[in-house]
Amino acid sequence: MEEQVPEADGAEGPGGGGPVIVTRGLVKRYRGTLAVDGLDLTVPRGSVFGFLGPNGSGKTTTIRMLMGLIEPTSGTARLLGEPMPRAVRTVLPRVGALIEGPALYGFLSGRDNLLRYDAVDPTADPRTRAARVGEALARVGLAAAAGKKARAYSLGMKQRLGLAAALLQPRELLILDEPTNGLDPQGMREIRSLVRELAADGTTVFLSSHLLDEIEQVCTHAAVMSRGRLITQGTVDALAARSRLAVTTPDPADATRVLKEHGVTDLTTLDDKVTGELPASDPPDLADINAALVTAGVRVRAFGVERASLEDVFVSLTGEGFDVAG
Numbered sequence: 245m246e247e248q249v250p251e252a253d254g255a256e257g258p259g260g261g262g263p264v265i266v267t268r269g270l271v272k273r274y275r276g277t278l279a280v281d282g283l284d285l286t287v288p289r290g291s292v293f294g295f296l297g298p299n300g301s302g303k304t305t306t307i308r309m310l311m312g313l314i315e316p317t318s319g320t321a322r323l324l325g326e327p328m329p330r331a332v333r334t335v336l337p338r339v340g341a342l343i344e345g346p347a348l349y350g351f352l353s354g355r356d357n358l359l360r361y362d363a364v365d366p367t368a369d370p371r372t373r374a375a376r377v378g379e380a381l382a383r384v385g386l387a388a389a390a391g392k393k394a395r396a397y398s399l400g401m402k403q404r405l406g407l408a409a410a411l412l413q414p415r416e417l418l419i420l421d422e423p424t425n426g427l428d429p430q431g432m433r434e435i436r437s438l439v440r441e442l443a444a445d446g447t448t449v450f451l452s453s454h455l456l457d458e459i460e461q462v463c464t465h466a467a468v469m470s471r472g473r474l475i476t477q478g479t480v481d482a483l484a485a486r487s488r489l490a491v492t493t494p495d496p497a498d499a500t501r502v503l504k505e506h507g508v509t510d511l512t513t514l515d516d517k518v519t520g521e522l523p524a525s526d527p528p529d530l531a532d533i534n535a536a537l538v539t540a541g542v543r544v545r546a547f548g549v550e551r552a553s554l555e556d557v558f559v560s561l562t563g564e565g566f567d568v569a570g
């Protein structure tokens with residue numbers, strides 16, 4: 245299930261094809277708490293990579309290590325092929341980040357906030373500042389609201405302004421920590437479509453989320469975290485490709501027995517619906533299974549194969565519900 249991605253050799257430069265993030269055995273221990281526990285993460289260039297897990301599963305701690313904000317207890321992290329935190333100064337200018345909400349001055353307009361951001365960036369050319377700020381505002385759809393004070397912005401507009409700040413320079417990688425957290429559905433849609441546009445322009449986007457449907461909607465790849473550990477990683481299609489046979493019947497016990505006889509595993513019953521995993525190698529003909537159910541006197545109301553959601557995958561891999569508030 246896990247996708248094999250080539251190892252980073254650490255030698256690629258801008259535009260190289262290697263993974264943009266590679267961690268090996270990454271650990272962060274806070275007094276008493278193992279926040280990140282031996283993480284091996286590989287984020288392919290060009291992906292929209294969803295870093296998924298319930299609150300407290302170690303996502304923010306991982307991002308803080310990737311950005312060189314905190315030191316790992318052990319293990320290694322490479323960003324754009326360079327070791328972190330050692331290469332912070334050369335790597336971070338190539339990475340845009342939005343972590344824990346943007347720091348904004350409410351009394352300044354959106355435009356003035358960005359001008360200020362740009363002015364404290366030693367690598368930013370003051371001669372092109374106004375033009376770059378204008379482009380970044382247009383990019384996130386805030387051109388018309390650029391003169392408004394930031395304190396009058398909605399939460400979604402503040403998040404977009406934060407993204408504009410991350411986009412003042414061309415970036416190879418964007419790291420966004422829970423970019424839609426706290427936003428209303430409209431704000432979420434705006435950020436998600438912006439992420440898709442940025443990805444279409446060739447920026448690799450790594451975003452953390454505790455929202456499964458968000459990952460399914462915007463991401464090409466995902467890693468699933470639970471209690472500091474990586475549960476799985478790969479393409480979203482591959483993660484959700486596990487399909488399950490579902491039989492709706494008033495006779496679930498008999499149906500379960502017949503399905504088991506035909507090699508169906510991991511059988512679960514919820515009310516009148518029995519679902520199970522078909523054997524991956526040499527799968528039985530579904531017509532034969534259906535006939536066997538009927539022959540055994542099982543009354544079948546519905547019969548078919550259902551595509552698993554990421555939520556199904558999470559629950560089946562961790563045995564836990566994904567019951568955090570959206």
Ligand SMILES: Nc1ncnc2c1ncn2[C@@H]1O[C@H](COP(=O)(O)OP(=O)(O)OP(=O)(O)O)[C@@H](O)[C@H]1O
Nearest residue numbers: 274277278279297298299300301302303304305306
């Ligand atoms: N500075 C810290 N000191 C002590 N424990 C910490 C610290 N930061 C995080 N933790 C703990 O580490 C674990 C992982 O937290 P982390 O914030 O990385 O998770 P998360 O998946 O990002 O969740 P959330 O979405 O709630 O931020 C939690 O148990 C948290 O309480």
